[in-house]
Amino acid sequence: MRFLRAALRAAPVACAIAGWWLATPGAGAQEAQSNQAEPTWEINARDQDIRQFITQVSQITGRPFVIDPRIKGTVTVVSNTELDRAAVYELLLSVLRVHGFGAYAVGEVVHVVQNPTLVKQTGGGDDGLSGARQAMVTQVIAAQNVAASELVKILRPIIPQYGHIAAVANPNVVILSDHADNIERLMRIVAEIDVANEEEFVVRPLTYAWVASVVAILEKVAPEQLGETGPGPQVVQVIANERNNSLILRGKSRPVAVIMDLVDKLDVPATSTDAAQVIRLAHAQAGNVVDILNGLFTADGSEEGQHISIQPDESLNAIVARADPGTMAEILDLVGMLDVRRTQVLIEAAIAEIAVDDLFTLGVELAGADQRGQSVPAFNTTLNGIVNALLAGAVPDGATAVDGVGLVTSTTTPGIAVAKVDPDGISFGAVLNALATNVAADLLSAPSVLTLDNEEAKNLVGQNVPFRSGSFTTTADGISNPFSTVQRQDIGITLTVTPHIHDGSSVRLEVLLTVENLVDSGLTGGGGLEAADLITQKREIDTTVLADDGQTIVLGGLIQDDIRESLRKVPLLGDVPAVGRLFRSNRETRAKRNLLVFLRPTVLRSEADVRVTTDRLYNRIREFQLEARPEQADREPDDLYEGRGSG
Structure with a gap:
């Protein structure tokens, strides 16, 4: 039920519309009636038709209203406060704004429209009801300390949709278009923001x-x-x-x-007053770790880096560091990650040479000598070892012939030999040689070496041989003194390998294998070969391979093909056709050698792996030792270090 109550202090006027307002005299209304004071209204409306609401406001304010025919809807107003005419008019404007409508005055007439953007200031009459405050106005605000664009960002959220705001960078002003009352509020906000930045x-x-x-x-x-x-x-x-x-x-x-x-x-003293610390390392090398830390903390030359000092102590394998507590904690963390037990790799190698030698020797050797004291033989074709032995008296005294089969079996060169020993001391011998040989294979070396991951290991088995590197002559007192300079060089089998463990199971091996041996140069002097004039034969493999843990791989073969022919004969007689074969010996050698290298890496991640591998290799040695000395079957690896390994 809607009610209208109106109380006039001058004379009560019944202006109720059924069901909308209930007007009653305000406080002190009885006394106000005699003084003809301004009347007040207490307004409450629930779901009231907006046109009826505007009509009642028109009756109270005494102003005519022109209502847009599109204005429709209902309003609800709850109030316990008594309002005068001006307040009632302000209430109407607020109700219209809430519902998306607007009003503007043209003289005494108030126009109620649907689009609030049409509301504008017309300079209409002044009736004391604050219509100008709801008129649309445009204001230019000059900003002194804050950028106009920043003010726009702040003010835009509090400007209604029908309002407008824009910034002009030069001369740094803000342009506002809104109701006059909202413009006043925005200007107060700008005044509080646009203050000098006193820093x-x-x-x-x-x-x-x-x-x-x-x-x-x-x-x-x-x-x-x-x-x-x-x-x-x-x-x-x-x-x-x-x-x-x-x-x-x-x-x-x-x-x-x-x-x-x-x-x-x-800025207070640190809990720990230790500015320097000594960090002991269990696995890593102090010098390597210090190089890494200095590269991280002091290489850039910054002021902070000048307060950090990191030095190695090689004798203790420790790091001495001085830094602020925060940096020291970081250093300790890095050292903990670097000082870890490194994985080891056992590389076992087998170096084999497979050779096929075809040797063919064919010839006849004749010789004779006088054993009665004459040292010069009557004739000799080649002075072979067999004939020399024959002429030197390698037959029993008193014998008149030599068994060819017995002589062949007692020599290293197969053939047929006969001899005649005269009682007077004249000896005669003849040897027919026919030889063919074939050599199969030879295991040159089986080295093994244990090294850390990413560390180079080298194994050398050979000799240190002097080579002539230069010569010069000095003269003193007319005497020439020749001098020679000699440089020594390792000759033998050299295995250099660097393992790199990948993803825990595969190993990349950088391998350099050199097989170098001396070759007979044919130069003799003194008691044999001249060391400074030696000739070496060198075979080398330089490669990088990938193998799994425990896998045996072959690096490849170095094939050498060698053909040699030689002829030994008696001058002139050896060149006689047909008969000359009795006075010469032919030798032909064909040699093919293939050097094969086998490698097997074994990754040792723990002390137990090292122990198992050590026992396996030691047992291999013990097997060879026990074949010769079975009484040492109870020996252990530790006995080697206690002097009981060969007892």
């Missing part, structure tokens, strides 16, 4: 804390208040002066004071 600079030396660490903490604690620039007055610019370990703060007094209070709490 101060503060230099805060630090006594205990490192300036870079303090700045890092401040950025985490108050990220929105720190920075070189910021959107609001609470931003403080913090600059770290590492040269003298001080902070430079720039900003307004209050936020600077807050940051200073936080800095005071951070």
